[in-house]
């Protein structure tokens with residue numbers, strides 16, 4: 001991950017084509033598509049791999065982790081229905097690409113990563129690019145209770161179950177988006193908190209994420 005901010009015509013063209021592909025695959029939220037235009041994904045790749053940045057694929061970022069597939073980032077972002085000023089907890093900072101999309105959508109982002117090397121690299125890279133989420137190092141499967149409640153919570157790694165602590169940290173009217181399943185595949189789950197102890201759950205499409213590792217996870 002280089003976080004080198006040169007955006008030339010070749011990368012811009014490839015990004016435009018990727019956005020058209022996401023549209024064809026069913027992403028309809030223009031704010032999300034616009035944010036994906038405004039955050040050049042190749043900034044999150046070493047220059048040697050810039051030719052991979054606008055393929056609709058996940059890609060290794062070191063420490064056995066991946067930058068999520070663009071379609072997955074768009075899909076989860078769309079499900080969050082971000083309003084400007086929303087306080088969003090992101091669990092699994094990774095490369096910080098999804099973090100930047102949330103910031104472009106106008107969210108105040110609290111993002112947590114458990115792997116120290118990845119955390120340090122991403123804090124440094126995003127800071128150099130001028131993005132300013134609140135960064136945390138630690139086990140996000142427990143949420144970040146000290147800053148709760150949140151309008152929205154997004155989990156970018158696959159969980160075995162929905163951790164109760166995350167539901168407790170949602171505001172009423174808030175949304176949790178989390179992939180739930182086994183190590184091979186997970187279904188995207190959205191949970192709307194309609195009352196202090198009342199939730200509406202919707203189970204959506206199947207994805208494949210790296211595991212959410214932690215006290216309330218694998």
Ligand code: SAM
Nearest residue numbers: 067068092094095098113114140141212213214
């Ligand atoms: N959206 C990120 C991106 O585009 O780069 C995706 C990151 S990757 C698919 C998932 C991340 O979750 C990994 O960096 C992994 O280390 C992290 N992770 C896994 N379990 C975690 C936990 N309990 N707390 C915080 N981060 C966790």
